[in-house]
Amino acid sequence: MLWVDKYRPKTLDQAMVHQDIAQNLKKLVAEQDCPHLLFYGPSGSGKKTLIIALIRQIFGPSADKVKVENRTWKVDAGSRTIDIELTTLSSTNHIELNPSDAGFQDRYIVQEIIKEMAKNRPIDTKGKKGYKILVLNEVDKLSREAQHSLRRTMEKYSAYCRLILCCNSSSKVTEAIRSRCLNVRINAPTDEQIVKALEFIGKKEGLQLPSEFSARIAEKSNRSLRRAILSLETCRVQQYPFTSNQIIPSMDWEEYVSEIASDIMKEQSPKRLYLVRQKLYELLVNCIPPEIILKRLLFELLKKLDAELKHEVCHWAAYYEHRMRLGQKAIFHLEAFVAKFMSIYKAFLIAAFG
Amino acid sequence: MDMDIPLPDELELLEANYHLHEDWTELELPEPDPEEYIEEDRQPASGSQSPPSTHHQQSTETQVNGLKRLRAVDETTAGPSDEKRSRIDDEDWLRYSPPPQESDPMVEERTTADAVEEKIVWRYASEIDGDFIPVTSLGDRVYAKISRVEMEERPQRLHVAGQSGGLILEPVDVLLQRLEQEAFTRALQASSRSQSDVILPETPVVHERLWVDKYAPNSFTELLSDEQTNREVLLWLKQWDSCVFGSEIRSTSDEVLSALKRHSSINQHHKLSDSKFPRNNRGSRWNNEKFKHFNGMNHENNDSKRVQELPNKSRSTGQPEQKILLLCGPPGLGKTTLAHVAAKHCGYRVVEVNASDDRSSSTIGAKILDVVQMNSVSADLRPKCLVIDEIDGALGDGKGAVEAILKMVSADKKSDMEKENVNKEQTSGKASSKKGRKSPSLSRPVICICNDLYAPSLRPLRQVAKVHVFVQPTVNRVVSRLKYICNKEGMKTSSIALTALAEHTECDIRSCLNTLQFLNKKNEVLNAWEIGSQVVGRKDMSRGVFDVWKEIFQKRKLKRQQRTNNSCGILSNEFDSLHSLISHRGDYDLIVDGLHENFLHLPYHDPVMQKTVKCLNSLGVSDLMNKYIMRTQHMPLYAYQPVIAIIVHRLVAQVQRPNIEWPKSYYRYRTMLMEKQDSLRSWYNTISPSISRHLSIKSFVEDSSSLLLHILSPSTIRLVALHLLSEKEKNDLAQLVSTMVSYSITHRSIKSDPLPSSLGHQAADVSELSFDPPISGFINFQGYRSGHHVLASTMKQMLAHEVEKQRILQASIGRSAHLTDGYNKENQASLGQETRRLQSGRADHVGASAANNGKSESIPNRTQSNPSTSSVSSNLGNGNTAAGTKLNSSGCTRRSCGSSSFFDRFRKLGKGCQNTAEAVRKEATSERDSRPLVFKFNEGFTNAVKRPVRVREFLS
Structure with a gap:
């Protein structure tokens, strides 16, 4: 269990x-x-x-x-x-x-x-x-x-x-x-609450849990208690005497989304959009809800983005998520967001660097 | 054959030209002569002598009429088997003097009956021709008609002719010439028509014929359709030659010879007519005709050559690879015409079956069989070529046509080998008749014609047939033909108007011609600018979805003149046509999917992606609208869907021809998503509800899947025998097994499906073990390598083994728990909790679990046989379940350890059970019930244990 x-x-x-x-x-x-x-x-x-x-x-x-x-x-x-x-x-x-x-x-x-x-x-x-x-x-x-x-x-x-x-x-x-x-x-548990829960489990299981490590897990868990506990167990399985800088495995789909994000940043063209579409399909096929994909994608993109664009990109993300929820074919709207982002970003690049 | 052609009066006059005529008639008729030499010895003499005979018979000319008539009748029936040659010649000559005389009076006296009698004369003359070609100095053309003559008519003719009297030299000559000329042209026309009539059985309505029929191309070069397609069709037909003509000739040599002869005679006739042709004022056709006939000649020659070669040649090749030709294309481009012309060109007799007439499989099958296999008994001995028109119209039960053909094709393939053998036998044996064999196979070319290649009923046919898609002929070609026809009909048109017409009808020649004829009838002039209103109507056809996509993605080339018009007009035109196209098609969902799938491949210029964004936005709007319509059932709103496609058209359409694909990826996504969701759901159903109630598909893929996989395939467990593991490792393993059991995951060998590359580190293994609910698939993205550790396959095997054991154990516990349920639920639950806490430290779980096992089996019997002991047993049951649940939660360690001492378990089991049984019941029954026998065979390993067992133990 x-x-x-x-x-x-x-x-x-x-x-x-x-x-x-x-x-x-x-x-x-x-x-x-x-x-x-x-x-x-x-x-x-x-x-x-x-x-x-x-x-x-x-x-x-x-x-x-x-x-x-x-x-x-x-x-x-x-x-x-x-x-x-x-x-x-x-x-x-x-x-x-x-x-x-x-x-x-x-x-x-x-x-x-x-x-x-x-x-x-x-x-x-x-x-x-x-x-x-x-x-x-x-x-x-x-x-x-x-x-x-x-x-x-x-x-x-x-x-x-x-x-x-x-x-x-x-x-x-x-x-x-x-x-x-x-x-x-029911709010998502705060990081402190998660740490507390993790420590409780650690005590029950008789584990030595360094406090920084549990804090890191809590931070990486996106404030989801389920994921935090699972991560803890995964880490326990992978390497027991915990070290505070131990790798905490991440979700594969998130990795994949960040790949997509870097794809988008590299090139902005219809061809690249097509490539991105294939990847988005891959995610969707694996039952990952499109809203979460969009959210994560935005998150990844914002990380790499110039501050003055962030506001606009967030606005469009919200816009397309709204449409996505109204519509049926999520891929249309996801792709539209990507295209919009590409358009904004490219215009920005051209304006900035000629 | 005993004829003589005197034309006595004219002879003198014409003597000067005479030799000339003779010369070239002889040149032109080389073939029949030798044959006739063979047939009748008398002929050569007469033939050679005829010129002189005509000369010296001049003198006897006057006696002719009354006397000879009777004799002529006799002679013709009895045959000229007697007397000297000279006499015969004389008599023949005398007898046949009437014709010229006959014609004379006719000209003079009965001008009204001209036509009939001309005909007679002509026929008669042609009969004569067979024998005495050289004599017929004037009527050289007349001879062409030889073959049609019937013997019975002769006497009658003579009779009529005999009545004629006086001779007028000068005028007769002139008249005769003219008459004969006329007769001949008429004969020619008749013959050519009769020929085409055989092919197209239609009643020639002289005045009211549709232009479409009137100007239908008769020869290959006249075809308007694409040259490439034409040639390929022809080539395909030609591939049949060896099989069709070859075998025919071989098997029935007599028939074929006669057929050949006939063919050759026809040939001659053609040749004659050709030479004559310039005088007909169908100037433009003359070349074509000639071409065609020469072709026919060549063909004929080939055949005759082949006849000679035949005995030597073993016929291994034959029909072309694909036995069916499928022509498809929009209506009015001339598919049917092409099929007919090409088949005719190759020497086939076309038999047309219209699939929309005969709709049931049996009738059409029989019909096809008839055509393809029977040899015709009728006059026309040319092999048949089957043309099945409008085969896509045969929907529903009319699929019969397709089925019938397919059956034949498949039968053909099967019998190909044996048939070849038989063929060889035939060539060697030569005696076997072909008609005896009637396996239903295709031995004649079959051409199918359809409009919609992707009609569902044609799907099977598409795979076996050679498919040719018709493309529109160029506007120029169509216009030039239209112009030609208009000129012939004396209709005044401008080429601009014709171009507009052709464009309007999308090069549908049939519709163009019909329109023109209609306008001509109304005495109106085609007007380039009012075509929309003038033309009777547009075709209201819905086109294939591929065409729709193509229209959307491809920009029409604009003519310069059109461009000079106000652009608004063009836009609205384009808008209208696209709009009608899309709305006729309907099925907006599919259209939009196709747009989405393909538009990114278009080479449109889009530096800052604005067009792309707009396209996707409008596709999104379409999606929103679609959902809204579906939800609220406001169907009228569908009217706004085509506009979205038009927006996309305006944004991205290019002049280049787009490469369009079917929108597979969206449907693939849909089906795969459903599949995965189903697999997840069914997996949840197997997990015990106390866990699965917390799981949802979303949370699993979002939060759990990767981590769960990490947990399930730990890198820390060493690959060694179980008993060599340290205590800690055993603990870990037990933990892992319990996780797997509680989530009902196991490793299972999947043979057909190789592991995805991201996880397939050990590629060498043939039968890979992978997770049974394929959860590893959920993190398997294309072009992504996850860093998941993969267990060695022996490890997996061991895990699977352990999981299996654990599961069996739990099942038995579960059963006992379920039974005790009935007695007191509350009690048991609380007790379970209690005991769990209490017993957590106990060490001999193996024994306990074994006892538990035993009990679970024994309880049913006990409760059935003796309800009075229920309280006791319930207590016991509670204890057991408590132990069971405890074991379930934490006892897995021992399980895995215990597996090493497998035999111990049974020993202890027996003991433990006996104890409990003694406490409750008699020994015998409990002993019997106490040994659980669990047989489970799993691929890859066995846990078989030898131990003496009685049959009744199985029966319990």
């Missing part, structure tokens, strides 16, 4: 980062009044861990007994019935699923599941009617229609089930839903 999983806090009390949030959640549960919740924050910040700990807090250890189920839902959509296949992860008291996997049929799936949960409400030990919890991952990828359909369902069935929504960015969740939920922002 990886350390990421091994030292994942199981309860709200054990939380290493975001203790304040964990405590608040605990209080919330203690009052037996759990509203709908919306967790949002960057990846690797511990949203999912908190959610699971919260569920455990509510339902006790039985929440840990989960099973994976591949279910086909028959949805009656007006004139025809649609079969939607989806993987769910469920215990007796909660269901977890990723509705955006259903693609454009996601609007049916949410309603259908909630209705079904409402049908068989669990009766808890004291004979009181309890509620179930539905965890929806990646709500920001839900279509607008699905979000709209969710909003009525949330109110109608609120007695039977609570929703815990989880997403990276709350801006893609409609106002209506946000206002129906208690929004919980």
Whole structure:
């Protein structure tokens, strides 16, 4: 088992980062009044861990007994019935699923599941009617229609089930839903928090962890706790008695992006753009989300850029990312950004050096 | 054959020119003469004697009429087998004196019936011709018609002729000459038409013929289409010669000889007509005709040569490589015409099957079979050439045409070898008749014609056929032809207008001609500036997507005169044409993809990349629009899509011909992405849910993949036997194995798929071991070398072994845990936690796990047979699971160590189990149940252990 999983806090009390949030959640549960919740924050910040700990807090250890189920839902959509296949992860008291996997049929799936949960409400030990919890991952990828359909369902069935929504960015969740939920922002852990977590793990594993080294890992992790812990383990595997200047392996795709960036800096021409396109395709094929590619590319480019251009380049990066999110074919917009950058940079070069 | 041609009255008059005529008739008819010598002994005499006979028969001339008529009838039927030659000559001569006389009165008396009787005269004369060529001094052209004569008509003719009376010398001569001339020209026309009629069975409507048909090219050189294509088509057809003509001649020599003879006679006729031709006022065609006929002659000669060569020559070569010719191109460029003309040129009889007529496989198959294999019984013995027109129109169930052809081709390939053998036999044996063999194979050229080369139904055909794509003939060529036709039809046009017309119709000759004819009928004049409104209509055709891309990327060359016009007009014209082109095509998504794929390759000038940025921006707009349309279903918005392509056109279009590729990369990206996502998802499903719930595709590739790979292939583990490892190393290894198990990753040999180069350090290994969910693929980028350490393959093997063991162990534990679930869940969970903490220090995990193993097997039986002991067993179960989970988490070290003492396990297992069983149940059953037998064979290694086993142990 990886350390990421091994030292994942199981309860709200054990939380290493975001203790304040964990405590608040605990209080919330203690009052037996759990509203709908919306967790949002960057990846690797511990949203999912908190959610699971919260569920455990509510339902006790039985929440840990989960099973994976591949279910086909028959949805009656007006004139025809649609079969939607989806993987769910469920215990007796909660269901977890990723509705955006259903693609454009996601609007049916949410309603259908909630209705079904409402049908068989669990009766808890004291004979009181309890509620179930539905965890929806990646709500920001839900279509607008699905979000709209969710909003009525949330109110109608609120007695039977609570929703815990989880997403990276709350801006893609409609106002209506946000206002129906208690929004919980999970920040990315700060470097200090990461260092603390790493030290905790080091102690548990009985490792000698030089403080500079852990600081370096934290710095390189992009404030993602998951990556920090994985890096630590990788370093442990590669060379145990840690030295403070040990190489911390980086992600391959990031290396590749920086290659692309230097390609772009070297030459600005349609031919070079074509080469870059091939490389971008390579990244996309390997399931790397285009937004992240764009972000990383911008990061790499900014490193090499003259200060007076940075502002403009950032503006265009934002512009094209916006368009990319509106559109379908990410490659068009990624490439457009690269072209735009080339254009700006070349004009700059010509102006500067004739 | 007993004829005599006197023309008595004229003889004297014409004696002066006579010899001249004789000379050249003899020159021109060299072939039939010798043959006739052979056939009938009488002929040479008559032939040679005829000139003198005419001379001295002058005197008897007056007696002729009434008497001889009867005899003539007799003679013709009975045949001239009697008497002296001289007498026969006389009689013949007498008998045949009528013709001139007959013609005379006809001229005088029945001018109305001219045509009919001229015809008769002519035919009659031609009959005579066979025998007495030299005599027919005046009507030398008449003889050309010999072969068509029928015997039965003769008496009738005589009868008619006999009634004629008086002779007028002077006028008759003149008249006759004129008449014969007329007759001949008419005959020529008729013959040439009849010839073409055989090919194109159409009813010649004299006045209302379409110009398209009227001026269709008849010979190869007249073709308008691209010279190169023409020649290649011809070459292909010529490749069939040896197979088609050769075998034909060989197998049925008699028939062919006669056919040849006939051919040659036709030839002669052609030659005659050629010599005569200048007098017809079809001046321009004369050269062509001549060319063609000479060609035909050559062809014929070749054939006859081949006949002679045949016996010696074993026929190994034959049909061309590709047995089917596929002509494709836009309508109206003359594909069909080319096929017809070329086939005719090569001496084939064209049989046209229109694939849009017969749509079912069986009918068209039969039809094709008929054409290709049967020898015709009809008069025309030329081999057939099959032309399947509009084969792409045969969609749906009409795929039959393609199927039928393909079947034949494939059958042909199969039977090629044997056929060759048979052919050889045939050449040697010579007796075997060809008609006996009827394997469905192609032995005749087949030409298929289509408009859309990429029609789905043609896909299989494309692979076997020789494909020729028609290109537009140059405007100049089209215009000059149009002009010629207009001149002939007496229509006044300017070449500017014609050029405009040709451009407007995109060099579609058919449409040009139809338009011209239409205008001519209406007595309107083609006007260069109003073509858009004047021309009846544009073709509303959707073109292939490649054409669309080409149009977008290629700038049309502008004529100077057009350039002088206001540029706005050109722009709007261009805009209109592109717009209609793109919107007719539809399928904007594909078009935009193609633009994106190809536009960077264009050599447009773009120093600061501004054009590129604009292009990509507009492509982006198209993408946004597309998504918006799909989301909101506002289909009318699609109307704005073509504009985007036009923007790109304005930005990057070049004059050079673009090299366009199908947008593969986007689709490749799509499919590969789906594939990888699926593999990831299915991998997550195999991981235990407590871990996989934290994983998402995004987080894996973003944060974990590389690091996980580093962890999974550590460089620190030495490659030595397990028991030689130090304690620390064992720990590391155990950690690694447990990681692999919990993430359900293993090493598996992948034979077909070689490891990507970035990871393939050990290239020599044939069966590489690589990660089973192919996670290493996620960091494998083209042109990128990752610095990942790769384990030695023996190491991998060992790891895979360990992982397998661990997994089996866990599975059995899991089963027992699952069973105890039913009794008390809460209890077990908490207990598990407790015991985990408690037992963490214990050393003899091997034994414990073994016991655990045993129990897991024994529990089911126990619970089934004796529910009363459930409480006890549940307790026990709890203990077990606790141990199990503990083992799961931290006991892997021992696992790997324990593997060295494999036999110990079984020994201990037995003991441990017995103990537990004693506590709960009778010994026998527990003993039986306690030994788990796990058989798992994996490629590459075996963990087989010999031990006596009873059958019932398997049955449990």
